[in-house]
Amino acid sequence: MRASMWATAGLCAGLMMGTVQAAPRETRIPDAALQTAAQLREKALESELGYRITESLTTEVGPRLAGSEADARAVKWAEAKFRELGYDKVWLEPVTFPKWERRSESAQVLGANAQPLTVSALGGSPGGTVEAEVVRFADLAALEAAPASSLAGKIAFVDYEMKRARDGSGYGPGSRVRSRGPSTAIGKGAIGFLMRSAGTDSHRNPHTGITRFDEGLMPIPSAALSVPDAQQLTRLLALRPQRVRLSIDAGWNGTATSHNVIGEITGRSKPKEVVVIGGHLDSWDLGTGAVDDGAGIGITMAAGALIGQLPKPPARTVRVIAYANEEQGLHGGKAYAEKHAGDLTRHQIAAESDFGAGRIYAFATSAPEHAKAAEAQIAQALAPLGIEHTPGKGGPGPDLGPFVEKGMAWANLRQDGTDYFDLHHTPDDTFDKIDPQAVAQNVAAYAVFAYLAAAAEGDFGSAPTAAAPAK
Known part of the structure; x- marks a missing residue:
């Protein structure tokens, strides 16, 4: 009797421990969401929206050196463009940094x-x-x-x-x-x-x-x-x-304040949980900042807008960020990570477009084991775009780095950068270098990724990074 009692107690303790230590349930994406993503992908491929947004930024604002008058105009442009595109919520978050000026x-x-x-x-x-x-x-x-x-x-x-x-x-x-x-x-x-x-x-x-x-x-x-x-x-x-x-x-000439400009497509059932996509709004002053990073702004703004045009939004919110002053030290990314550190676990996953306007050829994420199946589902939805699934390869975009260090999950949609550094940071970085078909493929990829990540049942592993041991 006593032996049986101890065996029963041990079994109960084991069950309790199993409950405490149970692995997270597997993250999966519903079939209905995959069907919607396929329709979204085809619509994006037929759209010029990303190309036209890039044209608007590089034409109406031009070069956007951080802290300059043109940078301030770019912030106003981005805020107005988010509203024009039908985003549910648009706001600014200030970012202050040292101001560098070029004269000759x-x-x-x-x-x-x-x-x-x-x-x-x-x-x-x-x-x-x-x-x-x-x-x-x-x-x-x-x-x-x-x-x-x-x-x-x-x-x-x-x-x-x-x-x-x-x-x-x-x-x-x-x-x-x-x-x-x-x-x-x-x-x-x-x-x-x-x-x-x-x-x-x-x-x-x-x-x-x-x-x-x-x-x-x-x-x-x-x-x-x-x-x-x-x-x-x-x-x-x-x-x-x-x-x-x-x-x-x-x-250097004192300090300047610019802004991260943020637009959201509100989620249906989990609006406080967000999938982040975006690029950086500033550029160097030699060209008009088309491939670096006007295209990234156009691609991600368009992707979010197309998700917003669906009859029914995904469960989670899709948040698009136009980051301030990436070029001179990731100032916008750092400011965002500090401001939103308390909401880390509400950030489902994030991806940044900051490598020009070449076609995306590979996809991977930082997803832990319990989310690998969902990553594979997203990869399968991206495959018709000519995108290969390359688990374990790549890394987060630059503005995501400060938040990734705190534990945010990331995805990487790798673009073909064969000729990117022909144009990068030069007077030749202008809108005529943008291929509208390649931009449409990027928009389709970001729209599919963001929508499916926002529709997933389960998470992609965002969790606070363990503190480094004291030395």
Whole structure:
């Protein structure tokens, strides 16, 4: 009797423990939602809405340097566009950041081979004019290996050639030259910094982008040469030592406040739970910010609007965010993550379009095991668009990073970026480079993803990240 009693007690305890420790139930997407998504996909493919939104932003506002007058106009444009597209709720969230301004820049080779060089000041560069001998380095590692003080009174020139890749993987090494090169050069005694643009084109268009100076260093004028000008300077240096004059009128000027602009299509039965899609509203000032990231704004605004036109919305809310000042340090993404940290678990999953306007070719998420079946269902709905399911590959968009670090689930709809870095951060980033059919395919993919994620029965694993152990 007693043995039986203890066995029964043990069984009850085991059942109780099983209840406490039970794995989350499997996330699945209802058949009816999959049928609606198929109809939504076909409607999106026939729509020019994403293309026309991109046209509107890049034409009516143009370049949108964070903190500029045009940036403020872009915020008003986005707010009005959300309302025009029929979003149920539209609001602004302020984002404050240091303000950098570009006024002019120029560079010339001096002496026997005198000629102009086409340059663009790097974001964050100070103003100033320097004139000195140029010392060339093949890559960042070579600059890092230079002896201390070996560049005293000279201009460092890093001539790293960025590699073209469909997934944009060549940008990491190229952008590190921009982000780390100036501070490294200062540590060697340089008074100016030049780099071959982080780009894959052969046009005389320099690529700008943000740089940072290590704390305690006196910043130096820093600029990117167009690829042909970097090649020209390399050939000149092979002939004889060269002196260059670099003149920049730019710099930080106080702070500015822009806004994350947010629109929602309210969910039917779980309106406080959200699926997030979006892109960043700001751009650099050389082109009109079409591929970076006007297209991302057009794609995700259109996807949300098409979901809003359905006879019945999905269970959860679809939230579209036009993030502020991504280019100079993810300021909008960081502000959003801080403001909404308490609502982390209400964020079902998020995806960001910030890699141009090329066709999407792959899909993956961070979904845990209990949501893998739902991920596969979404992948199956995306397959007719030519999109491959690649579990475990890719990562979140840049503005999502700060919230993903806190535990938000993410999805990645990877675009073909083969020619993205021909245009990225250049004067050539203009609306004529946008392919309307490719944009329609993107809109279809984002609409299908957002709708199905919002209709899923179960979650995709958003949960607060465990605190790092004390050291």
